[in-house]
Structure formats: C-alpha cells, structure tokens
Amino acid sequence: MTTILNIQGLTKAYSGGTLALTGIDLTVESGEFIAVIGPSGAGKSTLLRSINRLVEPTDGTITFLGEVMSSKNKGSLRRLRSQIGMIFQHYNLVNRSSVLENVLHGRLGYMSPLAGVFSRYSEADKQAAIDLLVKVGLANEVYKRADELSGGQKQRVGISRALMQQPKLILADEPIASLDPKSSAVVMDTIYENCRLQGIACLVNLHQVEVAKKYATRIIGIKAGTKVFDGTADQLTDEMIFNIYEGKEHEMHANQAGA
C-alpha cells in the first residue's frame, strides 16, 4: 500500500473566529474507502475542502502523492487538483451546458489553458466521457442539458466528471444528502464500485452512520473540529456513535431523503 494523502495538524479558523478544524491528522492509503461521519457543523466539509485548497487552511501540511499542496504555486496546485476528483452535495454542474460537456470538464485540468478555453477535447476524451455515461446508466441523457436531469442523474454526471479526471483520490462531500433513498443507493454503489475497480482512494462525508458502515473500509469520526474516532466499522461501537453525535442525536439516522 502506498500513501496517497497525508494530513498533519490541519487547522482552520474562519475569519470571524469560528474554529472549524483543530489539528487533524489523517493518512489515506491507496484503495481505501473512508467515510467521514459527524454531525452538521463538525467540520467535515471544511476538512475535504482544505485538502484541495478550496478552503485555505490556517495551519498544518497536506501531502498528496508525496508533494505538499500549496496555493503558492498556481501551476503545481492545478496539476495536483487535476488528480483529485470531487463530488458535491448539490452536484455543482454547469446547468446550462450539456451532460457530455459537464463530464468533459473533468479533463480541463489536464489541458493547456488555451486548449481548454476553446473546448478542444481529444476524440479519446470524448469517447471516454460517453463510455462513462453509458456505464452509469445515462446513455440517453448524453446530449441533454444538465438542468433537465433528476437529482440522482445529476449526481451520476458529477461522479462521471470526477472519474473523467482519472483521479488518485476522490473527495465526496455529502453526495447523497439531497437524494431520495433509492437514488442514494444507486449513487453510493456507483461511487463505491468505480473506486474499488480503479483503485481510487476515496474520502466521503456522510452523516448517515448506516451508510458509512455499509461501504467504508475505515470510518473517521469528527466532532467539533477534532478527530474522535478512526477505525473499522466493527470498531465503531454504539457508545462511540453517541459520543460523536452528542447533542445532535437526531442527525445520525437522518433519513437519506432529508437534508
């Protein structure tokens, strides 16, 4: 096993004084499927966004594939980001563009800035994007506009866009929090199978403990910006779950349809 990601002492204080993360240490090995659980406001989202520098951490180092992530060097940040796929709660598609274009956006990080601006995607990329869409069951939606799709379909486009990057790591921020139970199952299966098959390490934020237990090879529990649990699903006792969700118990079984 090789180390994909190493986080040391990650701290984030938002302007205004909110301390979102207080010294998180975390190592992700290749092929791991890690669920990050915790109540809302615990800092799960900030943790994920600090990894690819969508949020600028206050302190700590993040090493991805042996290179330190830093916002100083725009070129190297772009190169590292292109190898990290991201999946969002609200899908974050470009609604007025086609499904195919949205998936192809996953290649932008690998293209020269100018080629990207003029949408000069290679034929191989276009074919790969269509293949991905067929694989996730969206063969008939390829040329539709993204805003014509249902939530579950949009999320599968989001997954395809992330996979299109041929990433080493996928960050999924509450991927099923806005979906009904049936779509949630499809989306989680799609993420899980693709990551396993292609050996992509995955960090997925969830607030449903059951889902985390079902898929994760390892579970991280976050409470008030601190890591309070790190172990397998079997090691996650009910006691520990209550500790993690202390004061926000109603959230741990939050049904998948809610959010």
Add this chain to the structure above:
Amino acid sequence: MYNQTAVPVHHRQKKAKRLMSLALLAAALAFSIIYVKFDLMEFLSGIPLFIRFIFADFLPPNMTNMNSYVRPVLDTLIFAVVGTFISSAIGLVIAFLMARNTSPHPVVRLVLRGIVSFVRNVPFLVWASLLVVIFGVGAMPGLFALLVFGICFLARVYAESIEELDKEATEALTASGASYGQLIRHAIIPQFMPGYYSWTLFMFEINIRASAILGLVGAGGIGSNLKQAMDLFQYGRASMIIVILIVLILAVEFLTQKIRERIL
C-alpha cells in the same frame, strides 16, 4: 422590557413618530409651494390653451414630404445598433474585470468600479452636451455619448449578473484544476448568457429612446429634426416626428421581446 405596559408605550411612541413625520412633510410641501410661487389657477387656466395648441397647431401630423424622415430614422437605428455592439463588447471586458468572482485583482476591481460609477453618475444629457462642445454639433458626439453611457451601464449590470451566478459550478471546476480562462469560459459564460442577452437587448431599447433626446442638445439623431421643427414652428412636422418615434420604439420593443422569447 417586556412587562405589560411596554406594548402600549411602544405603540404611543410609534404614533407620535408618524405624526411628526407627516407634519414635517406637510411643512416641506407648503414651503416649496410658496417658494416657487406655484399658482394652481394659472396651471388650470393653461389647460385649454394647451389643448388648443395640441389640436389646432400640432395635429394633424404633417404627412407630406415623408422622404425627409427616412434618413433620420435610419441614422437613429444605425446609431443604436453600433452603440449597442461597441458598448456591449467593451462593457463585457470591464464587467469581467470588475465582478467580484471573476476580477483578477481587488485593486483592478476597485479602480474600475470607481470610474464606472463616476461616469454613470454624470447624467447622460450632461455627457452629450459636453461632447457637443468638444466635437461640435453633429452625429458623432451623439454616438460618443451613447457609448460612454452604454459602456458604463452595461459594465455595471453585467458585473452584477456575473456576481449573482451560483458559485457551485465554479467551485467544481476550480476543484478539478481548471485555469482562470477555462473557468470563465466553461462555468461563468454559459450561466451568464441569459443575463447578457437580456441586458444587451435592453441597452438597444435605451439607445433608440436616447437618440430622441440627444437631438435636443444638438447631438444628431431624429431628435435634431424634432428640435429643428419646433424651432421653426413647424408643429405638423414635429408631431409627425413624434408619431414616428412612438412607432419606432414600439416596433423595437416588439422585436426585442420576440428575440427574448426565442433565446431565453
């Protein structure tokens, strides 16, 4: 604070405040009327004169020599088209540089915002009058005034539309390693298109209306003919020009409405 008397006391205060405001307003109105020596009788007795003027002198519109109107109408349309195209192109560049989410640097944003709001706060007619002084009476100062005003108006409204776009798509593309240019092209522009079309068509309508006013300060367009006709007491011609203007504006509004329905 929240004892039983608190509510009525609060209520009484509010009432007193409202009465005070009304009294002040009434005083201001009374003072203004006295100050400008407003005479209601003069106004009322003027109404028959006004009606006589409209029906005896102004109407009917002078339909003879219709050819003489073609040129000014064409001028007006062409100025509006050229003005809209150029101000849209330049306004777009400025908008991207000054919108919070696309500006390359906060300083660029601040400087541009300052310039744009200064230019916009000088009324359009003042610009036209100044430009007439600089470039002389004619069509050019009119076009320049349309451009100065149009560029700044569009830059501002475009920038506001860009700032209102949802940040989600931009966030996703940033996360996948897209560069600044790629972000603008693939995340911002597709979402901005409806706003862009809408405001640009609106600008075209404004430009048509503006050309009627521009003539009054000698800056070309169909307004020049209107002013000329009025100055020569050719009221029949003047009313014909007004009729043409109304038809022109309605036609343009109809056209832009159709285009909107088509593309949005």
